Structures are given as C-alpha cells and as structure tokens.
Amino acid sequence: MRSLKTLAIAAAMAALAPRESPAADLPMLPPPPIEEFGGWYLRGDIGMSNQRLKRLDLIGIDPADTFEWLDRGGFDSAPFFGIGIGYRHNNWFRWDITGEYRGKAHFAALDRYDTGSDGSWDGTNDYTAKKSELLFLFNAYLDLGTWKSITPFVGAGIGASRNTISNFRDINEVTAGVAYANDTSKWEFAWALYAGFAYDVTPNFTIELAYRYLDLGDAMSGDVIPYSGPNAIYNPVTFKNITSHDLKLGVRWALADLGVSHWAPPPAPIVSKY
DSSP, X not given: OHHXXXXXXXXXXXXXXXXXXXXXXXXXXXXXXXXXXXXEEEEEXXXXXXXXXXXXXXXXXXXXXXXXXXXXXEEOOOEEEEEEEEEEOSSSEEEEEEEEEEEEEEEEEEEEEEOSSSSOOOEEEEEEEEEEEEEEEXXXXXXXXXXXXEEEEEEEEEEEEEEEEEEEEEEETTTTEEEEEOXXXXXXXXXXXXXXXXXXXXXXEEEEEEEEEEEEEEEEOOOOEETTSOOSSOOOEEEEEEEEEEEEEEEEEESSOOSEEEOOOOOOOOOOOO
C-alpha cells in the first residue's frame, strides 16, 4: 500500500514539473535575403564612329550653273573618348550624365559643274574637311535581367553637341582654283539610342559593350573664301543631319556595393523558462 502511494506522489510531481518546449531547442531560421540597390558610379568609354550625313548644302552657287554630285560625301571613322557619373536606383533602372570628345573625322565629296548651255561639263569641285564634336548627354537605361553575371540593356539619351568643321577646302583642279573656310563650331540638339551587354567582373566593376545610334544635328563651315581674297557674299557650307553608328566599350566603377545580397544575422535561440 505504501508503495502505491509513493508511485502516485512521484507521478503527480512529474506532471507538475516545468517542461521545455521542443521548439525552444530549434534555432530561429534566418530571414530571406535583402537585396540592396542604389548608389553612385563612375564610368569611362572609348569607341569608334561610323558617320553619315543627309546632304551637303552649298550656299551662294550661281543659279546659272548646273552641277551634279559625283560623290555626295562621307566621313571616315574616328575614335571617341568619354567620362561620366551616374546613379543606379535598383536592379533594372539607372542613369548617367556623360561628356565625350569625338575625334576629327575626315570628310570628302566631289561634284562637277557646267557654266554654259552647251551641255559639256566645265570642271569639278573637290570638297574636303574635318569634323569633331564635344558631346554631352543625359542617358537612362533599363537592365533586362542578369544571367551568369551578364546583363543585356537598352537605353536612350538627350543632350547637346558642339559640332566643329575645320580645314575646309574647295579645290577646282581644272581652273587651279582653291577656296577655304575658317574653323567654325555650332551647338546642336543631340539624341541617342543604346543596346548592349554588361558583364559584372566584381560587384563594383562592370564592363559594357554597346551599340549606339547618335543624331548630332547639323554642322557648318565658316564663310567659303576664294584664294584671291574675300568674296562679296556669305556662303558657308552646311553639313545636314549628321548621324553616327557607334560601337563603344565602357567600364563602370561603383562607389558602393551594388546588387549584393545581405542576410541579417540569426537571433540567439530562445529557451522557454516554463
């Protein structure tokens, strides 16, 4: 009988003893990753241009003359160099402001003319010049997702271009005549479209390879003056609607960690006292 009472008391004491929750022995799971985006970056670019113009406008030509283009003119390729600063807002949108020097591209065109009515050509004009620009653009880009550190992107830009025509010559070999114009610059509205790929070498260093379509507006020479001295009219030559198909290689240096996942440290396990 005494043994039964002892067992009953032991069972009651076990039932009343404080218990630890099984869940208390399990550590808290870490929260999901929090991706941090946003931050300033510096950029640098180099590339080559492939430029075109719509037409060459010649002002002050004698209306009695008849002329015909043998070569409507074109530019050689030329290098360009740029720097800029930008800001990345998140994993799909960023913008930057860039300044760029576009090197001198050689230009050449050729026409022939007839000053009479006999239907025969009397001579030719060989036009040569060099063209360069200072280009400033505000650009915005959409990053289209990242696969194995490679991110395709598209973008657009607007700004202004200071177009300079230098070393302009108009040479008539038949008459041994030469005309020239002083170097002249003019500001024009400019805009651009981009498509390319970026490769993240490190979280803070990215390489870009991109195509850019660029509209530079017009450019103009100074007054075309014959070798014999000043003429009686102001007759510059206008290079109408200059465009360029550019291939560019760029690098970006992030001034802070961009697009890096961080996990908050897990809290210490909580042990219940009851």
